[in-house]
Amino acid sequence: MSFAAALQDRFIRWALRVRPPEASPVVLSQRRVYVLPTRAGIGFAASLLVMLLGAMNYTLSLGYALTFLLAGLGVTAILHTFRNLAHLSITTGRAEPVFAGDNARFTLLLHNARSDERRQIQLRTADGMPLTLDVAAHASTAARLGVATSERGWLALPRVTLDTTWPLGLIRAWAYAVPDMRCLVYPRPASGAVPPPPTFGGQSGDASRNPMGSEDFLALRGHQLADPPRHVAWKTAARLGADAPLMTKQYADPAAQTVWLDWDALPIAMPIEERLSWLTRWVLDAHATGLSWGLRLPQTRLAPAGGDAHLHACLRRLALHGKE
Amino acid sequence: MAKSNSPAVSTSQTWWLLGAALTALVPLIPHVPPWLVALALLLLAGRALLNWTQRKLPARRWLVLLTFAGTAGVLAQFKTLFGQNPGVALLILFLALKPLEARTRRDGLAVVFLCYFLILAQFLFDQSIAAAGMMLATIVTVTAALGSLADARARAADLLRRSGVMLLQAAPFMLLLFVLFPRIQGPLWGLPRDAFSGLTGLSDSMAPGSISNLSQSDAIAFRARFAESPPRDQLYWRGPVLNDFDGRTWRIERRLPAQRLPYVPQGPAIDYEVTLEPHAKRWLFALELPGSLPPDSLMTGDYQLLAKAPVTARQRYKASSHTTMSVGLDDSEHVLQRARTLPPDFNPRTRALAASWRQQHGSDDAAVLDAAKRFFLSQGLAYTLTPPLLGQHSIDEFLFETRQGFCEHYSGAFVFALRAAGLPARVVTGYQGGETNPFDGYFTVRQYDAHAWAEVWLADNGWTRIDPTAISVPLRIEQNLAAAVPAGSNVPFMARLDLALLRELRLRLDALANNWNQWVIGYNPERQREFLDRLGMRAPDWRQMTATLAVLAGLVLLGFTAWALRQRRRTDPVQRTWIRLGRKLQRRGLPRHPWEGPLAYAGRIAVRFPESATEIGTISTLYGRLRYGKLDPVLFSELKSRVARFQP
Numbered sequence: 001m002s003f004a005a006a007l008q009d010r011f012i013r014w015a016l017r018v019r020p021p022e023a024s025p026v027v028l029s030q031r032r033v034y035v036l037p038t039r040a041g042i043g044f045a046a047s048l049l050v051m052l053l054g055a056m057n058y059t060l061s062l063g064y065a066l067t068f069l070l071a072g073l074g075v076t077a078i079l080h081t082f083r084n085l086a087h088l089s090i091t092t093g094r095a096e097p098v099f100a101g102d103n104a105r106f107t108l109l110l111h112n113a114r115s116d117e118r119r120q121i122q123l124r125t126a127d128g129m130p131l132t133l134d135v136a137a138h139a140s141t142a143a144r145l146g147v148a149t150s151e152r153g154w155l156a157l158p159r160v161t162l163d164t165t166w167p168l169g170l171i172r173a174w175a176y177a178v179p180d181m182r183c184l185v186y187p188r189p190a191s192g193a194v195p196p197p198p199t200f201g202g203q204s205g206d207a208s209r210n211p212m213g214s215e216d217f218l219a220l221r222g223h224q225l226a227d228p229p230r231h232v233a234w235k236t237a238a239r240l241g242a243d244a245p246l247m248t249k250q251y252a253d254p255a256a257q258t259v260w261l262d263w264d265a266l267p268i269a270m271p272i273e274e275r276l277s278w279l280t281r282w283v284l285d286a287h288a289t290g291l292s293w294g295l296r297l298p299q300t301r302l303a304p305a306g307g308d309a310h311l312h313a314c315l316r317r318l319a320l321h322g323k324e
Numbered sequence: 325m326a327k328s329n330s331p332a333v334s335t336s337q338t339w340w341l342l343g344a345a346l347t348a349l350v351p352l353i354p355h356v357p358p359w360l361v362a363l364a365l366l367l368l369a370g371r372a373l374l375n376w377t378q379r380k381l382p383a384r385r386w387l388v389l390l391t392f393a394g395t396a397g398v399l400a401q402f403k404t405l406f407g408q409n410p411g412v413a414l415l416i417l418f419l420a421l422k423p424l425e426a427r428t429r430r431d432g433l434a435v436v437f438l439c440y441f442l443i444l445a446q447f448l449f450d451q452s453i454a455a456a457g458m459m460l461a462t463i464v465t466v467t468a469a470l471g472s473l474a475d476a477r478a479r480a481a482d483l484l485r486r487s488g489v490m491l492l493q494a495a496p497f498m499l500l501l502f503v504l505f506p507r508i509q510g511p512l513w514g515l516p517r518d519a520f521s522g523l524t525g526l527s528d529s530m531a532p533g534s535i536s537n538l539s540q541s542d543a544i545a546f547r548a549r550f551a552e553s554p555p556r557d558q559l560y561w562r563g564p565v566l567n568d569f570d571g572r573t574w575r576i577e578r579r580l581p582a583q584r585l586p587y588v589p590q591g592p593a594i595d596y597e598v599t600l601e602p603h604a605k606r607w608l609f610a611l612e613l614p615g616s617l618p619p620d621s622l623m624t625g626d627y628q629l630l631a632k633a634p635v636t637a638r639q640r641y642k643a644s645s646h647t648t649m650s651v652g653l654d655d656s657e658h659v660l661q662r663a664r665t666l667p668p669d670f671n672p673r674t675r676a677l678a679a680s681w682r683q684q685h686g687s688d689d690a691a692v693l694d695a696a697k698r699f700f701l702s703q704g705l706a707y708t709l710t711p712p713l714l715g716q717h718s719i720d721e722f723l724f725e726t727r728q729g730f731c732e733h734y735s736g737a738f739v740f741a742l743r744a745a746g747l748p749a750r751v752v753t754g755y756q757g758g759e760t761n762p763f764d765g766y767f768t769v770r771q772y773d774a775h776a777w778a779e780v781w782l783a784d785n786g787w788t789r790i791d792p793t794a795i796s797v798p799l800r801i802e803q804n805l806a807a808a809v810p811a812g813s814n815v816p817f818m819a820r821l822d823l824a825l826l827r828e829l830r831l832r833l834d835a836l837a838n839n840w841n842q843w844v845i846g847y848n849p850e851r852q853r854e855f856l857d858r859l860g861m862r863a864p865d866w867r868q869m870t871a872t873l874a875v876l877a878g879l880v881l882l883g884f885t886a887w888a889l890r891q892r893r894r895t896d897p898v899q900r901t902w903i904r905l906g907r908k909l910q911r912r913g914l915p916r917h918p919w920e921g922p923l924a925y926a927g928r929i930a931v932r933f934p935e936s937a938t939e940i941g942t943i944s945t946l947y948g949r950l951r952y953g954k955l956d957p958v959l960f961s962e963l964k965s966r967v968a969r970f971q972p
Contacts, residue, residue, distance in 0.1 A: 030889055040433050047437045051444050056508055058408075059637040061845045062447045062456055066463070068501035070440065072494025073467065075881065080490065083888040120475050134477075167486055168467070169429075169474030 012159065012176055020178035021156065025111070026090040028162065028175045033086045035078055041170035044074060074170060081171040084118050084164045088135070093142060095157070095183035097315070099280075103146040104183040106157045111140045120166040125158045149185045152276065152319045157181040186315045189284055190277040197261050197282050223248045224285050248289075258304045259286060262296040276318050283318070287311045297321060330428035337472050338375045340483070341426060341435045342368055344469035345419050347462045348439040352416065355449040357401050360413055363394065364420035371423045387425055394421070412445045432473045439466040451845050453837065464488050496880045503856075504873035506866035507849045525603030526563050526753050530776060531573040532718055535753070536709050536730040541771035545755055546600040546609055547838060548767040554594050554611070556757060558647045560777065560789065561609040561769060563754035565626040567662060569743075571670040572718060574736060574751045577662070581622035581630050587651040589615035593644040596767075599842065600639045606630045609754060609769075611645035612789060618643055625659065626750065627651065627787075638846050652786035660781060663748035671719040671740060678744035689782055692745050693790070700738065700795050703727060707797040731793045731800070735776040738792035748781035752789070756800075763835035898950045898960060905943070905967045922947050936970070943967060 017032045037045065048067055055063030093107030112118050112135040123143050124130035135141045149155055163174035223232060223246035233247040261282045266275050279295070286293040287306070294304035295314045302314055333341070345368055353361050367390075374381060394417040395405070402410040419438045426432050443462055446455060467487040472478060478486075525545065527534065546561075566574035593615050600608065608621055608629040617623060618641035622630045631639070666675075677699070685691035706728045714721045719737045722729050729737075735751050742749035756775035760767050777791040793800050847855075856864040861872070906916030906925070914932055916925050926944035930937035946963045950956065 040430075043433060043437065047440060051441065054444055055447075058448060059509070059848070060444070060447045060451065061847055062451045062459065063444050064505070064507075065456070065498060065502055065844075066440075066444055066447070066459060068498040068505065069463065069491065069494055071501060072497030073490055075497055076490045076493040076884070079493075079881075079884050079888045086889060119478070165474055167471050167474060167490070169433075169470065 016159075016176050016178065020159070021180035022178055023180055024091045026177045026179050028085060028088045028090070028177065030082075030086045033082060033173055033175045035082050035171055035173045038165055038170060038172045040165075041074070041077075041172075044070075044170050048074070073168075077168045077170045080167050081164060081173045084166050085121065085162060085173045085175060087114070088112065088118060088121070088162070090162075090177055090179055092157075092179050092181040095181060097184040097186055097312070097319070098149060099186045100149050100152050100188040102149060104149050104155055104185065106145045106147060106181055106183060108143045108145060108160070108179060108181075109140050110135050110143060112137060114138075119164075121162060121164045123160055123162050125160055147183075149183075152185050152187040152273075153323045154182045154320075155185050157183070184316060184319055186319045187273070187276040187280045189281040190274070191281075194278060194281050196285075197259060197265065222246075224288060258292045258294070260294045260296060260304070261286065263298055264296070272322070276321055280315065280318050283311065283314045330430040332428055333426055333432050333473075334476050335375055335378070336480075337429075337432060337469075337476060338371070338423070338426065340469035340472040340480075341423055341432055342372055342375070344439045344466040345423060345435060347465045348419065348442040349416060351446045351455065351458050351462065352412065352442065352449070355446075356409075356413055356416060359397065360394075360401075360416060363397075364416050367420040367424060374424075381424060381427065384425070387421060390424075391417070391421055408448060412442075412448065415442055415445060429473050433470075436466060436470045436473070439469070453840050456844075460491075464491060467491060493884065497877060500873060500876050500880070502847070503852075504869045504876070506869045507847070507852050509849050525601075525605060525771070526607065526774060528564055528605070529573050529575045530566055530732050530736065530751060530753055532711065532714055532722075532729070532733055532736070535732045535774050535776055536711065538774040539709060539730070539772040543771045544601055544834070545603075545769045545771050545773065546598050548596050548598045548758070548769070549765065550594065550596045550767060552594070553760065553767065554647060557794075558611065559757050560612045560752075560775075560791075561755040561758075562612045562627065562629070562752060563607050563609055564752075565624070565628045565779075566751040566753060567626060569666060569736075569740065571667045571716075574739075576628070577626070579624050579626070581624045581628075583617070583622055585614075585617060585623060586625055586627065587613070587649070589613075589646050589649065591646045591648050593646055595642070595644045597640065597642050599766075599838075599846065600635055600641070602636050602638055604634050604636060606632075606634050608635070608639075608641065610643045611647060613646060613649055613651060615644045615646045637848075638841060640842075640846060640848075640851065650786045652781060653783075655781065655786070660748040663750050663781060664743050664746060666740065666743050671717045671744075673717075673720045673724055674737070674741055675744045678741045678746075682745045689747055692747060693742070693780060693782070696738065696741050696745070697790070697792075697795055699741075700734075700792050703796075705729065705734070705796045707793070707800060731776045734792040734796060735778050738778045738790065739780075742778070742780055750779050752777050752779050756791075761831050761835050761838070763832050764838055766835070766838055768834065768838075896951070898947065898955065898963070901960075901964055901967050902947050902951070905970065908967075908970065922951075939966070939970060943970065 015032065015034065017029075048070055051063065051067045051070075054060070055067055089111045091109045091111065093109050095104060095106045098104050108123070110118075110121065110133070115137045117137050118135045120132060120134065122130050122132045123145060125145060125147055127148060128146050131143055131145060133141050133143055145157070145160065147155065147158060157179060160177050160179070161174060162177060163172055165172045231248050236247050261279055263275060263279065266278060270278075279297075283293065283295065287308075287310075290306065292304050292306040293310075293314075295302040295317065297317060300317060302310070302317065349361075349364055349368075373379075395414065398410050398413045398417065399405055402413070404410055405414065415438065419435065419442060422431065422435050422438060426435055439462075443459055443466070446459070464484065464487050467490065468480075468483040471483045471487055475483070526538070564576050567577035568575045594611060596611075598609065608618060608631050610618075610629050613627055614623075614629060617629070620632050621641070622632065624630065678696075681692045681695040685695065703723060704727060705723075707730065708728045709730065711722075711729045711733060712726045714726070719740050722733045723737055723741075739749045739751050753774070753776045755769045755773040756777070757773050758767050758769035775793070777789060777793065779787050780790055782788050843851075852869075853864060856869070861868060902922065903916075909915065909929065914929060920928075922944045926940050929940045933940075943963065943966050946959060946966065950960055950963060
């Protein structure tokens with residue numbers, strides 16, 4: 001870390017005034033809102049100086065009046081900008097789990113207890129896209145902050161900078177906040193040619209049964225790589241031609257379809273993260289095909305089941321594997 | 325094209341910028357060349373059209389071309405690019421061109437700042453009350469445009485209102501700074517030569533026609549405030565003294581002025597204060613003859629009061645004058661000889677006449693003077709604003725042929741005749757008369773009060789004032805110009821004696837403008853000291869002023885900050901009712917715990933006072949519905965009355 005960066009980090013820690021992360025609601029008290037002129041503000045001040053010299057040189061009394069009025073305007077701009085941010089309160093909303101590599105979306109609620117609108121408040125994290133919004137009088141506005149994810153596990157909301165230059169753009173008021181908020185990041189599902197789980201049609205005990213369901217045809221759905229080839233609707237494919245996407249036949253009787261997704265079924269040499277990635281992919285595929293599946297990890301196992309709740313339980317287990 | 329990361333200017337922001345540019349331009353229209361106004365309006369209209377049709381801005385090369393063409397135009401008009409008028413013209417040109425390349429917010433800011441500069445430039449030409457009012461309207465618009473750059477989605481009405489509110493809040497700071505900011509007497513550096521063109525007033529020479537031109541103007545030359553107004557025939561405001569004659573034009577004699585009076589004042593003094601309008605020359609005006617020198621002034625040997633620098637701003641000075649005084653008794657022969665000098669080849673008839681007076685009266689100067697006066701009286705000279713043109717022997721023609729003239733003819737001819745008779749004499753120009761404005765008590769002297777008279781040196785009285793106009797046309801001195809000239813002459817409005825109602829209105833406006841001039845425009849270092857002294861600051865210097873300014877501005881700022889951070893602790897009225905219930909029960913030893921929800925508290929109350937269980941159940945249900953559901957006024961009043969009645 002360079003000296004300047006270290007200094008900045010030090011300043012921010014001091015400027016926060018509290019130990020992060022902060023419990024909700026985070027109130028931006030006046031002590032933690034800072035103001036400085038913007039570039040435009042410095043330009044404005046320089047213009048005023050030139051105007052003052054002009055008024056002096058030509059003895060223009062109204063020139064003095066104009067310059068002083070604009071100087072007063074600059075002072076009131078400081079107050080208005082400061083007031084636009086001070087006493088804003090922030091509560092945390094939801095942060096839906098995402099897969100690593102996707103953007104996590106943190107929802108923060110900004111509350112304005114004042115009877116004046118707060119306008120043009122910008123929120124941003126160190127690397128995310130800034131977000132500008134207005135908060136009406138006595139109202140709340142939701143801000144959805146996108147944060148890039150790279151690895152599975154819990155992702156804490158990084159430090160958020162709130163700033164505003166409203167109403168004149170001459171002054172910037174800003175504050176830092178670290179609301180206590182985290183988002184679960186699932187492992188990134190393996191992509192490319194992932195072979196179906198080796199347990200398919202194998203050791204699950206009822207190999208005679210078809211893992212895609214009974215013989216009662218139910219519907220067609222989009223083909224996924226893990227689907228067994230004999231369930232592909234080849235006739236449809238032949239009719240639609242080579243460019244059309246493959247379809248998979250689905251059959252009723254899901255109770256009969258159970259599969260075990262097993263950590264140990266993967267090659268021993270495979271690194272942990274890649275293993276988790278494959279398992280994630282299998283879990284997703286199993287859910288998508290309407291199977292009932294069980295998950296076996298080194299320390300835990302989840303009994304076979306189906307549905308969204310089971311899916312998220314499995315993904316959560318995978319996300320937090322070795323991190324709890 | 326985007327050379328910066330500054331965000332692009334939106335369509336509505338462009339409308340604001342164009343509006344701001346237009347409002348900043350309008351007050352300057354009368355003061356700049358018409359072609360420039362036309363060009364600027366055309367460019368702004370062009371930009372508006374592009375904005376309207378959402379079309380692309382012109383390529384940079386066209387703008388460069390336009391900039392060069394416009395600058396060349398300014399150069400052709402003024403022959404230079406430096407100085408006040410070309411400077412303002414260039415500012416207007418840039419303001420009109422900048423929107424055509426305003427793509428980003430930074431460009432937009434440049435337009436806004438240019439607008440602020442142009443508002444300032446407007447005051448170079450006009451600092452009247454109307455100009456100040458215009459400034460307020462313009463500055464609200466320009467500030468709203470600045471606001472639109474920071475808030476692209478704001479509605480126009482909100483921007484204007486916010487701009488107005490912020491400027492109102494800025495007003496206390498302006499007032500404090502205006503009164504207390506230590507003023508310095510400008511200029512800080514040399515002013516461009518064209519800075520004060522177009523100011524009227526007496527000049528350093530007098531030829532037939534020069535003063536009658538001035539008499540067409542009712543512009544104010546200066547104002548004076550007397551403790552006690554002197555008689556009208558003493559109101560001779562001495563200005564440039566013209567000693568050199570070349571046959572047609574009288575000029576001032578360049579002599580080194582001194583920092584002290586060349587005479588010792590005697591007799592009773594009249595005290596007054598003069599507020600002189602700028603006239604770009606050095607003369608100061610005072611009643612004949614001043615008994616002391618105003619600060620920063622000098623006096624020449626012929627008693628002409630001079631400022632140390634040309635009067636380019638309204639100037640105020642205190643003076644006292646002694647109207648009956650003999651001066652110059654011991655003037656040197658050299659000075660007197662100069663006051664007898666005439667060019668040899670002009671006006672032979674006047675010369676011959678004067679020689680005849682001298683021949684008749686010998687060395688009796690007073691008798692020669694009387695002869696001259698008698699001649700002027702007998703000649704039947706007519707006083708007119710439109711005298712006929714005169715040829716080479718202008719004085720001969722005036723005295724013996726046309727016999728029509730204005731005060732410059734009268735005084736010039738009189739001095740010429742006296743000099744031809746060997747008497748030392750000179751022409752004095754200045755103002756004669758003036759009138760009291762009944763609404764503010766100020767004595768107002770206007771350009772049409774410009775006058776020229778004669779001064780003759782007599783051995784027993786020194787330099788003595790003779791007004792040949794007064795000899796021929798006494799009404800000019802006793803009343804004013806309009807009374808003296810023939811009916812139907814083209815007299816300036818304010819000099820006319822009819823139209824009483826309009827005159828009164830005009831006098832009222834003059835009084836208002838005078839107050840504005842005295843206290844706002846004329847608020848200079850001296851007036852600042854005077855004003856602060858009156859407020860109780862003893863001998864204020866810049867340190868004291870800055871300190872007071874800092875303290876007062878700090879107090880205002882503190883007040884505003886308190887307003888900005890004011891947190892109205894307005895709890896929900898429904899909740900307040902619930903809290904009241906808690907307080908009521910506190911007296912019965914059952915206070916509400918801060919962490920306790922309504923149901924839990926109600927449960928506790930029901931256990932303690934079983935006979936009120938039903939009632940407290942109703943109250944807590946009502947409270948829950950009102951607090952977390954819709955606020956129904958009927959239910960709310962029921963809750964209030966039930967809480968008020970509740971007596972466990």
